[in-house]
Amino acid sequence: MQSIGFIGLGMMGMPMATCLVAKGFSVFAHDAGAAVLPGASMVPLAGVAQANTIILMLPDSRAVVAVMEALLPHLTPAHLVMDMGSSLPAETRRWAAATRFMDAPVSGSVVKAKAGTLAIMCGAADAEFAQAEPALRAMGEAIIRTGPPGSAHAMKALNNYVYAAGLLATAEALVLGEQHGLDLSILADVLNASSGRNIATETKVKQEILPGRYAGGFQLGLMRKDLETAGSLAEGYQAELLALCRARWDAAVAALGPRADNTEIHKLVRGENA
Numbered sequence: 001m002q003s004i005g006f007i008g009l010g011m012m013g014m015p016m017a018t019c020l021v022a023k024g025f026s027v028f029a030h031d032a033g034a035a036v037l038p039g040a041s042m043v044p045l046a047g048v049a050q051a052n053t054i055i056l057m058l059p060d061s062r063a064v065v066a067v068m069e070a071l072l073p074h075l076t077p078a079h080l081v082m083d084m085g086s087s088l089p090a091e092t093r094r095w096a097a098a099t100r101f102m103d104a105p106v107s108g109s110v111v112k113a114k115a116g117t118l119a120i121m122c123g124a125a126d127a128e129f130a131q132a133e134p135a136l137r138a139m140g141e142a143i144i145r146t147g148p149p150g151s152a153h154a155m156k157a158l159n160n161y162v163y164a165a166g167l168l169a170t171a172e173a174l175v176l177g178e179q180h181g182l183d184l185s186i187l188a189d190v191l192n193a194s195s196g197r198n199i200a201t202e203t204k205v206k207q208e209i210l211p212g213r214y215a216g217g218f219q220l221g222l223m224r225k226d227l228e229t230a231g232s233l234a235e236g237y238q239a240e241l242l243a244l245c246r247a248r249w250d251a252a253v254a255a256l257g258p259r260a261d262n263t264e265i266h267k268l269v270r271g272e273n274a
């Protein structure tokens with residue numbers, strides 16, 4: 001079975017790497033914090049290069065730069081680095097020009113990461129995709145090839161913009177419904193059976209927002225970063241709803257902090273209208 005190096009054992013990285021261990025991969029794992037992955041060899045950063053395929057599941061491009069600068073001297077032409085976090089497309093193209101590097105960002109949140117059923121977007125040429133594919137199939141269900149390196153990170157940012165807009169609209173609908181004395185659980189049923197249905201109405205309203213759990217596992221600060229990335233794609237185009245979304249998530253991060261859950265955007269909307 002293939003060996004995999006894995007850097008970044010956070011909310012998503014831990015369950016993804018756990019899937020690799022469960023499916024028999026030999027995993028060399030590293031995290032800047034205290035995380036320990038059962039069944040893997042925990043190694044210093046350069047130790048992940050014992051495997052030819054190295055996965056990064058880091059918060060942002062700044063962390064990717066820090067890790068890649070330390071890793072680069074240890075890489076050979078056999079190594080492939082796969083950035084599965086949501087990073088800047090321009091940074092990904094830069095690394096792909098310097099070494100064998102591809103983007104494979106994911107969608108599906110912690111629930112699908114645990115189940116090994118993530119949607120995975122891949123920006124890679126055939127040889128890199130072939131090397132990555134066994135590990136990708138251990139973590140994901142829908143594997144979609146998007147084009148050259150950088151294209152997957154661009155599509156991921158656009159996907160998260162559409163998700164953010166859907167979640168924000170859902171939060172506003174819940175606050176409006178509450179103000180009108182509606183039964184919000186029935187409102188959720190109506191949305192999910194009707195044309196307003198989206199992933200936020202399906203997986204966040206009854207599960208996270210109405211019970212007051214607010215534990216979807218995706219931080220407000222990461223959503224703000226993804227909206228910034230989407231904004232970086234809007235050169236010469238006036239994306240007005242995107243600009244509005246960015247302003248709303250900036251306000252949420254300012255009010256609630258970057259580590260609050262993304263579903264807490266509902267608290268911002270509700271608090272402003274209390």
Ligand code: NAD
Nearest residue numbers: 008009010011012031032033059063085086109217218222
């Ligand atoms: P997280 O903050 O929970 O985890 C990041 C991990 O990286 C942490 O364990 C941290 O210690 C480690 N790390 C940071 N800098 C490091 C460094 N220099 N060297 C080694 N380790 C380092 O974040 P997450 O929620 O797991 O998200 C990871 C990426 O996946 C982000 O780009 C995010 O936007 C994306 N993403 C998240 C979700 C989600 O639902 N949480 C879904 C899809 C995509």
